[in-house]
Amino acid sequence: MSKVESLSRWLGLDTLKDQYAYGTDSEYGVIAKEKIPDRWVKTTCGYCSVGCGIQIGVREGKAVSVRGDLDHPVNDGKLCPKGLCEHESISADGRALYPLLKQGKGNAFRRVDWGVAYDEFIFQMREIQRKHGESSFAVLSTGQLVTEEFYTLGKLVQLGFKTPNYDGNTTLCMASAVAGYKRSFGSDGPPGSYEDLENADTVVLIGANIADNHPILAYRLLKKKLQGEQGPKVIVIDPRATKTAMQADIFLPIRPRSDVYLLNGIAKILISEGWVDEEFIQSSTSGYEELLNSLDDYSLEYISKVTRLEAGKIYEAARQIGTSKSTLFAWTMGVNHSTQGTETVNLINNLALLTGNIGRTGSAPMSITGQCNAMGTRETGFTSSLPGYRSFESLDDRKELAQLWNVSESELPQKRGLAYPDIVQGILSGDIKGLWVIGTNPVVSYPHRKKLEEAFKKLEFLCVQDGFHPTPTTEIADLVLPAAIWGEKEGTYTNSERRVSKVNKAVDPPGEAKSDFDIFLDIAQRIGIREKLYSNWKQPQDAFDEWRKVSKGRLCDYSGMSYEKLAEGPLQWPCNDTVPQGSPRLYSDGKFQTKDRKAKLFVVRSILPPEEPDPDYPFLLNTGRTVEHWHTRTKTGKISILEQAAPEAWVEINPRDAKALGLRNHDWVTVSSRRGKISRIRARVTSIIGPGQVFIPFHYVEASANRLTLDDACPISREPNFKQCAVKLQKLRY
Ligand SMILES: Nc1nc2c(c(=O)[nH]1)N[C@H]1C(S)=C(S)[C@@H](COP(=O)(O)OP(=O)(O)OC[C@H]3O[C@@H](n4cnc5c(=O)[nH]c(N)nc54)[C@H](O)[C@@H]3O)O[C@H]1N2
Ligand SMILES: Nc1nc2c(c(=O)[nH]1)N[C@H]1C(S)=C(S)[C@@H](COP(=O)(O)OP(=O)(O)OC[C@H]3O[C@@H](n4cnc5c(=O)[nH]c(N)nc54)[C@H](O)[C@@H]3O)O[C@H]1N2
Numbered sequence: 057m058s059k060v061e062s063l064s065r066w067l068g069l070d071t072l073k074d075q076y077a078y079g080t081d082s083e084y085g086v087i088a089k090e091k092i093p094d095r096w097v098k099t100t101c102g103y104c105s106v107g108c109g110i111q112i113g114v115r116e117g118k119a120v121s122v123r124g125d126l127d128h129p130v131n132d133g134k135l136c137p138k139g140l141c142e143h144e145s146i147s148a149d150g151r152a153l154y155p156l157l158k159q160g161k162g163n164a165f166r167r168v169d170w171g172v173a174y175d176e177f178i179f180q181m182r183e184i185q186r187k188h189g190e191s192s193f194a195v196l197s198t199g200q201l202v203t204e205e206f207y208t209l210g211k212l213v214q215l216g217f218k219t220p221n222y223d224g225n226t227t228l229c230m231a232s233a234v235a236g237y238k239r240s241f242g243s244d245g246p247p248g249s250y251e252d253l254e255n256a257d258t259v260v261l262i263g264a265n266i267a268d269n270h271p272i273l274a275y276r277l278l279k280k281k282l283q284g285e286q287g288p289k290v291i292v293i294d295p296r297a298t299k300t301a302m303q304a305d306i307f308l309p310i311r312p313r314s315d316v317y318l319l320n321g322i323a324k325i326l327i328s329e330g331w332v333d334e335e336f337i338q339s340s341t342s343g344y345e346e347l348l349n350s351l352d353d354y355s356l357e358y359i360s361k362v363t364r365l366e367a368g369k370i371y372e373a374a375r376q377i378g379t380s381k382s383t384l385f386a387w388t389m390g391v392n393h394s395t396q397g398t399e400t401v402n403l404i405n406n407l408a409l410l411t412g413n414i415g416r417t418g419s420a421p422m423s424i425t426g427q428c429n430a431m432g433t434r435e436t437g438f439t440s441s442l443p444g445y446r447s448f449e450s451l452d453d454r455k456e457l458a459q460l461w462n463v464s465e466s467e468l469p470q471k472r473g474l475a476y477p478d479i480v481q482g483i484l485s486g487d488i489k490g491l492w493v494i495g496t497n498p499v500v501s502y503p504h505r506k507k508l509e510e511a512f513k514k515l516e517f518l519c520v521q522d523g524f525h526p527t528p529t530t531e532i533a534d535l536v537l538p539a540a541i542w543g544e545k546e547g548t549y550t551n552s553e554r555r556v557s558k559v560n561k562a563v564d565p566p567g568e569a570k571s572d573f574d575i576f577l578d579i580a581q582r583i584g585i586r587e588k589l590y591s592n593w594k595q596p597q598d599a600f601d602e603w604r605k606v607s608k609g610r611l612c613d614y615s616g617m618s619y620e621k622l623a624e625g626p627l628q629w630p631c632n633d634t635v636p637q638g639s640p641r642l643y644s645d646g647k648f649q650t651k652d653r654k655a656k657l658f659v660v661r662s663i664l665p666p667e668e669p670d671p672d673y674p675f676l677l678n679t680g681r682t683v684e685h686w687h688t689r690t691k692t693g694k695i696s697i698l699e700q701a702a703p704e705a706w707v708e709i710n711p712r713d714a715k716a717l718g719l720r721n722h723d724w725v726t727v728s729s730r731r732g733k734i735s736r737i738r739a740r741v742t743s744i745i746g747p748g749q750v751f752i753p754f755h756y757v758e759a760s761a762n763r764l765t766l767d768d769a770c771p772i773s774r775e776p777n778f779k780q781c782a783v784k785l786q787k788l789r790y
């Protein structure tokens with residue numbers, strides 16, 4: 057890629073207008089000719105859950121460019137660095153082109169046609185189910201399919217293959233937010249909108265590094281300030297001085313995993329200073345007395361000592377929240393990735409409820425999700441609820457759904473199957489023998505890699521369906537099914553503010569790759585249930601139209617949407633006859649989805665983190681992300697501008713600790729935990745990270761943070777504790 061092209065992309069020029077069309081003689085002009093699209097296809101970004109509107113420039117059947125969609129309500133035509141070169145993921149090297157089969161363990165892959173691939177898949181999985189029972193076959197999917205695909209897959213797995221053991225990478229991501237919402241409000245569903253980031257008096261970001269991971273939300277947070285107006289006051293709670301923390305008015309560099317203390321401490325200050333909304337508490341919540349009686353121990357001095365934060369700063373943060381007209385509490389993985397993730401979410405919800413910050417402009421407890429369509433899987437997905445946020449345990453819900461589908465109620469599962477970590481455990485214990493992995497790369501992204509590898513070795517049959525090959529997970533598969541990716545298929549994504557946005561096909565998939573939707577329907581056909589479950593379905597729109605009916609009357613009501621309407625612009629659910637233009641907020645009437653229609657306040661006591669530093673492993677490891685890369689780098693690792701900007705992994709270490717270890721910036725080190733080791737990684741000496749802590753991004757398979765991490769998970773949500781474990785560092789001589 058030329059410098060001019062790189063530069064213009066970094067500057068975001070191609071988001072503004074067709075700059076590529078200007079100039080003919082210069083290098084710029086040469087690029088211009090090749091880059092002038094025949095047509096632009098409107099769609100939604102396929103990386104993160106911000107859900108930016110994007111247009112793909114197509115020239116002679118190839119995706120040659122992208123630009124931000126100026127008409128999309130999320131992003132003002134702007135895109136972040138990943139979005140700005142997203143078309144390159146389509147033509148990147150290493151796409152999966154043909155079905156590949158290993159004839160017996162240890163053999164090389166051989167190209168087969170789709171018919172053979174399907175026959176083998178069905179034969180192997182059915183044989184495993186016949187020998188070991190229906191639930192010995194498990195499925196792991198992803199938050200990166202379109203909603204129409206989840207919906208189709210859920211029916212296929214639960215009603216077609218009749219296995220309850222279906223979960224996804226979403227449990228590695230936002231299961232704690234889902235469980236926390238359900239417990240506090242009676243249902244999942246983020247209650248706020250992105251516009252609240254602009255309009256709140258105060259925004260509290262807890263374990264959320266939006267500058268790196270949701271860059272367009274960082275732009276929206278700062279938008280008013282950038283325009284010279286008074287923007288929201290920003291409080292950031294994060295042990296690491298992230299790029300987001302650097303924008304904060306109040307930064308609380310909290311001791312890792314002491315959030316429960318801080319949140320209870322802030323609740324106590326709010327109550328004792330009278331900075332609470334008594335009327336709202338009385339009319340719309342339950343559990344206030346119990347909460348009040350539980351907070352005696354949380355004196356400011358005590359909280360300051362446990363969290364290692366200055367007492368004055370904690371008080372200042374509480375005063376800012378308590379005296380603001382509106383506060384948005386937003387959180388991401390610093391909260392969810394913990395053995396106490398769900399309860400920490402409940403404490404954030406407590407703060408919003410105590411201060412009446414829900415259902416109003418600028419006010420919400422807002423879980424920012426991760427993947428482009430993590431929300432779609434929550435609504436339709438069959439994992440933690442039945443489609444439409446229906447409960448597995450409720451006979452009424454099951455009956456209603458069965459009727460909508462024209463199947464008998466007894467065909468629906470009566471409780472959720474195993475969650476992702478329990479599926480891995482199930483493989484280790486020999487209960488699960490067949491696994492179908494769709495759109496996720498567990499070898500890099502699952503914690504405690506050694507254990508995962510042991511588990512995968514025990515599988516009788518592993519099928520991996522991915523847009524790329526080889527990946528560390530496709531490589532160890534018995535069968536690889538090549539999938540179309542973003543830009544090559546149609547459907548919808550729902551972003552973190554419940555906004556449903558159309559995803560459109562710009563180009564054909566390469567080789568023989570097929571959309572996940574088509575693969576699911578083909579398999580349904582071959583196991584003889586297509587007619588029963590998907591009669592007359594041909595295209596994603598058929599799935600969407602059924603889903604509209606299934607969601608009608610539910611909190612996540614899509615009944616007022618259609619592909620035609622979405623072509624004009626995205627819509628936030630609930631969207632129905634009463635609110636045809638959708639709903640920016642939930643719970644504006646102060647009524648919740650619980651039996652008594654009140655939100656529940658929770659008493660939470662801190663538990664000890666699963667592993668603390670000790671003399672053998674003296675550092676606490678924190679893991680996360682950087683703006684240039686997407687997860688396991690199957691896409692961004694092949695896009696040169698992104699790869700050049702962040703070509704290798706690093707471990708951040710505080711200058712004080714570096715000095716003690718005799719380490720200088722860029723020295724090579726080994727990092728090990730009780731579970732594994734990164735043999736070689738560069739040290740980055742920086743006070744971004746606090747003393748006693750280190751940070752490693754998890755993107756790089758060659759220096760994989762998940763060789764070190766723990767697989768302990770939150771007992772309520774089953775989300776793993778990715779963020780902390782004990783490690784040691786050793787300097788390498790060269
Ligand atoms: N560039 C890029 N963007 C992405 C992604 C990507 O891979 N790359 N992935 C997407 C996905 S799926 C997700 S889920 C989101 C994740 O988005 P984020 O959650 O923002 O990402 P992380 O870097 O995993 O972690 C967030 C922060 O949690 C902090 N943290 C760690 N321990 C604690 C703690 O004990 N308490 C508190 N309060 N904070 C703590 C970390 O220091 C870190 O800054 O990003 C999405 N966006
Ligand atoms: N240590 C540590 N580990 C973490 C985290 C952390 O913060 N720290 N974060 C966790 C979180 S929040 C998440 S969400 C996970 C993400 O972890 P993964 O889900 O494993 O990450 P991805 O790289 O996004 O994997 C998606 C896979 O799907 C493929 N793919 C892309 N599009 C399509 C498609 O349309 N169809 C199909 N069939 N395949 C497709 C890609 O090539 C890729 O192989 O990682 C988790 N792991």
Ligand code: SF4
Pocket residue numbers: 101102103104105106107108131134135136137138139140269270271272273
């Ligand atoms: S902020 Fe997220 S949705 Fe927007 S362009 Fe970047 S990756 Fe895509």
Ligand SMILES: [Mo]
Pocket residue numbers: 228229230425426427
């Ligand atoms: Mo995620």
